[in-house]
Amino acid sequence: MVEAQSGSAYGNVVSKPRSLRSHQLAQLLGDWPSVSRKGPLYARLGLGIRSLILDARIPYGVRLPGERSLAAELHVSRRTVSSAYAMLREEGVLVSRHGGGSWTQLPQGRSRQGAAWGPAVWQGSGWLDLAVAAIAGDPRIAMALVKVHEALPHYLTHHGYTPHGLLALREAVAEHYTSRGLTTSVEQIAITSGAQQAISLVVEALSDPLDPVAIETPTYPGALDVLRRHRSRVIDVGLDDDSASLRIAMRQVLPRLVYLIADYHNPTGRLLGATQREELVRTAADCGSQLLVDESFAELGFDDSPVVAPLASFGGEGRVISVGSMSKSYWAGLRVGWVRADRTVISHLVEARATFDMASPVVDQLLAAELIRGGSDLLDSRRQMLRIQRDALVEAIHSHLPNWQFEVPCGGISLWVNLGEPISTLLTARAESYQIRLASGPRFGLSGTLENFLRIPFTLAPHDIVAAIERLSAVVTDVNRGWSITAPVGDTLV
16 A cells, blocks of 8 residues: 655645555644534544545545554544544445455545535535536527537538647637737637646646645635645645735745636635736746736626736746636636647647647637627626625625625625634535535635635525525524534435
């Protein structure tokens, strides 16, 4: 059995088949006793491990530490660990083999809670999905397909493999960057199958395992998954309004890459100003770092949001690599993304893509090009819809959960809520009995932190948002009354 390597921030999060050592699991658990202020210690430990498994921070098929070793590391009795493991076995997230230890697994018919790839709950099932921050499609997308079908015969005379992407889409993306104040040529654009693949390609092509990569936390969980898989040495820095902490960390550790979201940050909604962008580019140049800027939410500013030019427009001599996507602004079912960088970087990315896939689907690319060039009315209505839904969510929280605190963003698709106490994982677990799907705060950071926070997207219709918050209020009441992971979970709403 190959043990997980140590020595990096993600060295203790493993890819199967692996084993977790006691000190690695302890680091992932963080301050696990405070997840719930009530209930037996073994139940709180079991809840912490359960969250790590369902959040994908521990893959399935991983051997957990022995009871005696973990008990010594956590300074608890062996009986506490034994009882926690027994509870997890009863829940179906752990299986023990005689003489072979205890191994993680997913319960039958379940997907990981909060995992980036997890499927949304189907509409009409009675569930309200607050875990996936994405908006539904629009009939105008289907209407745009009519023009795509008219253009398709021209492309059927070609084999369809375009590693750089279709010229028509690359031209549309380049023109859009230029209209935003960043002059861009077709040679600076590569098309990908979504922003997630774009991030993977950049990390794969421009960094080696154990290279230092700086991020702000909280952050996009998909980026954390990429860095974990690549075994990057992650330098996590607390998010602030002006990224001052990130710039300080960059000068201290000289990271190879810096991943950040400058426009309507996921999950906080923060928008970096022009001065902060210029300072980040200058710091990257001084440190020899490259900035990987996720612009997936750049189009989702509301009427009251300031207009800020793309981060790459502030100089840096090719040190800024921009990633964009159709998923957040148009529809997540349209798996088209892109990378904007200098020509040398684009060449490296296209070479690296050969290990992922050969090219993105032609029809999807044609549809994306049509929407980018003619979808301004659609985007305007999306922004208006999100603003209305944001206001409905703000009002619902103020009415039903007035002690929760948050900043109201001027764009994006979610609120980052401070719960006032470390109960995020517990809320996520209990919410299932009320048919609510949540992504707990720790999913957006490292090592079990962010238990005081919860991301709540405003992507549902206003009446569903109100219903979800009403149910969440009941969940909070249960937790405050001492509900623990060992309490029976019913199938009906309370």
